[in-house]
Amino acid sequence: MVLISWLFPSLFEQFAVKPNELELETPYIKHTIEYTRKAYGLDKIEEVSFPAESNLTPHDIQNNMPTIRSIPLWDRRPLMATYSQLQEIRSYYRFAGVDVDRYQVDGSYQQVMLAGREFSRNSLRGETWLNQHLVFTHGYGICMSPANEIGGEGLPEFFVKDIPPTSPVGLHIGRPEIYFGETMRDYVIVKTRTEEFDYPSGDENVYTTYRGRGGVHINSFFRRLAFAIRFGDPYLLVTDNLTPDSRILFDRHIGRRFRDEGPKRFQKLAPFLQFDKDPYLVTADENLYWIQDAYTVSNMYPYAQPFGRPYIRETNYIRNSVKAVLDAYDGTVTFYVWDEEDPLIQCYARIFPDLFRPKSEMPASLRSxxxxxxxxxxxxxxxxxxxxxxxxxxxYNREDVWEPATEIYGVSERPQVMDPYYVIVRLPDADREEFVLMLPATPAQKANMIAWLLARCDGPNYGRLMVYKLPKEKLIYGPMLIERRIDQDTEVSKEITLWSQRGSDVIRGNLLVIPIENSFIYVEPLYLRATQAGMPELKRVLVVHGEKLAMGETLDEALEKVFGTDTNRRRVEESNGGGVSDGLQELSQTALKHFEDAQEHLRKGDFGAYGTTIEELRKVLIKLSESPKADTRSPAP
Incomplete structure (x- = not known):
């Protein structure tokens, strides 16, 4: 019997299942595909064909200047070190991380980088009980810089900087104190007889008294005893600094960008939700707020493929159902239901009706x-x-498996998987620029690009997922192929070698794939970090399009080398009201250049290049014929 029980399944597998494996498994494969796509929201991804041509002209670049101006040259990882050197101001302040967002600045939609200046207990030299819990109670202010601008010496320009915060672009912060944040672990007591340190001012310090609603009154012996037991701190019972108005602020930690021990403020309020690992800071209505995404998850969705993450337990169903908002001053938390169709959050909202609010109640200043x-x-x-x-x-045959694109990042020369990145672009067939999250994809074990996925973040299009599929019949350079071309470029190699010989580290930033019209440009910033100072400076920008690769001290310079157009001059013309005649002149110059290139190819007998250039000339002439005529008549007296 033992022999039969072992032999029969083996024979059945060998002679009945394997010869008909696909036919037998097809119903189950269909279920897995269908329900996995539903469980993770993949069934709502819109598929669009993208031609990925390599024929951008100077006119195309000029028509997409808002996208060009928004290309993020600053990566938040090297920028973190630069912020720390320039804007922590004092040793007891720390930036926990740099966030990416977008703001309206002087009427322009701009991508920015910002970080909150939090208080670091570990850097406090006078570690007395009074200093730790009554005096140094909060951080102060933020620094913010445009993601695409380079200041003097390769350092960032600042929209908000210093203590107290100042802004050359009018971003006023009326309540810059940060009592709740990513590094706030200890309890503090406010409204005591001891004034709180607010911020340094020259040789003196400025002090303040908390005016918020946060915390719990600690105005009786029994409450002091309860908190003394809770925190294991007998000083709460014997200190003479408390008043009837004193409040204790605790659970001020909202989590950091890496796995951390212990529940955070959001998690204690809603332990049935899973929280994103990256809370981000925003300024709205002159106040500071933390926003953190929260998920409803399940591991019981039928047929769906499980997925595990260190910070999210293994699951086979997930929805971004909640946006949690925390006031950085008084700790008030509001949970907004974002995915109202999710059955799990509908259930939780009925169980805890006072905990959740509809997303329509979120202020417009935060929704943006x-x-x-x-x-x-x-x-x-x-x-x-x-x-x-x-x-x-x-x-079943795994014929068309994709994988995330890879790149060379930092000081290492080893390929690493690209992270998704936020960028402001104008999508094909869209009428304006918008903030999106995108990621290129390549075929499995190949370096050519096969698609790019994106999630839209603005207004009514928020949450729309799209995949732009590229032609399979031609080579589209993937990020890793571009990296190899950069490595083989003699000018770039010479510069990197020269910097390295001077004792500096060359940090390669994110390779950004930027869609423009029906094509791509590739942009990679290079940072230089002195071995001793450790402050990255943005020194060069690489631009690649088609077969052209150029390096410049600025993005404008690199674009001019690739496309033969002075984008910096174009910005001046736009600000001075440059008209239709400027565009016609640029098109005429482009047509002339294509004609001269075609003649050169013809003289060399390179008929393939000649035909390609003539085709480019034809496209420019079509655009020229479709352009509105400039009015050259003199104005009436």
Whole structure:
């Protein structure tokens, strides 16, 4: 019997299942594809064909100047070190991380980088009980810089800087104190007989008294005893600094960008939700707020593929159902229901009706800063790399598996998987620029680009997922192929070698794939970090389009080398009201250049290049014929 029980299944597998494996498994593969796509929201991804041409002209660049101006040259990882050197101001302040967002600045929609200046107990030299819990109670202010601008010596320009915060662009912060943040672990007591340190001012210090609603009154012996037991701190019972108005602020920690021990403020209020690992700071209505995405998850969705993450337990269903907002001054938390169709959050909202609010109640000043979460996008893009294959046969044979693109980043020369990145672009067929989260994809074990996925973040389009599929019949350079071309460029190699010989580290920033019209440009910043100072400076910008690669001290310079157009001059012309005649002149110059190039190819007998250039000339002439005529008549007296 033992022999039969072992032999029969083996024979059945060998002679009945394997010869008909696809036919037998097809119903189950269909279920897995269908329900996995539903469980992770992949069924709502819109698929669009993208031609990925390599024929951008100077006219195309000029027509997309808002996108060009928004290309983020500052990466938040090297920028973190630069911020720390320039804007922490005092040793007891720390930036926990740099956030990416967008703001209206002087009437322009701009991508920015910002960080909150939090108080660091570990850097406090006078570690007395009074200093730790009554005097040094909060951080102060933020620094903010445009993601695409380079100041003197390769350092960032600042929209908000210093203590107290100053802003050359009118971003006023009326309540800059940060009592709740990513590094706030200890309890503090406010409204005591001891004034709180607010911020340094020259040789003196400025002090303040807390005016918020946060915390719990500690105005009786029994409350003091309860908190003394809670925190294991007998000083709460014997200190003479408390008043009837004193409040104790605790659970001020909202989590950091890496796995941390212990529940955070959001998690204690809603432990049934899973929280994103990256809370981000925004300024709205002259106040500071933290926004953190929250998820409803389950591991019981039928047929769906499980997915695990260190910060999210293994699950096979996930929705970004909640946006949690915390006032950085008084700690008030509001949970806004964002995905009203999610059955799990509908259930929780009925159980806890006072905990959740509809998203329509979120102030417009905060709604303009919500963004699609990176954690969820990573999960969705990872699964979509396989589950975009809707055919059971294709899925079974693994014929069209994708994977995230790779790049060379930092000082290492080893390829690493690209992270999704936020960028302001104008999508094909869109009428204006918008803030999106995107990630290129390549075929499995190949370096050519096959698609790019994006999540839209603005207004009514928030949450729309799209994948732009590229032609399979031609080579589209993926990020890693561009990196190899950069490595082989003699000018770039010479510069990097020269910097390295001078004792500096060359940090390669994110390779950004930027869609423009029906094509791409690739942009990579290079940072230089002195071995001793450790402050990265943005020194060069690389631009690649088609077969052209150029390096410049600024993005404008690199673009001019690639496209033969002075984008900096174009900005001046636009600000001075440059008209239609400027565009006609640029098109005429482009047409002349194509004609001269074609003649040169003809003299060399390179008929293939000659035909390509003539085709480019034809396209420019079509644009020239469609352009409105400039009015050259003299104005009437």
């Amino acid at each position: 800063h919500v963004r699609y979460p990176v954690d969820l996008f990573k999960i969705q893009s990872s699964l979509y790399n396989t589950y975009h294959m809707a055919s059971p046969q294709v899925f």
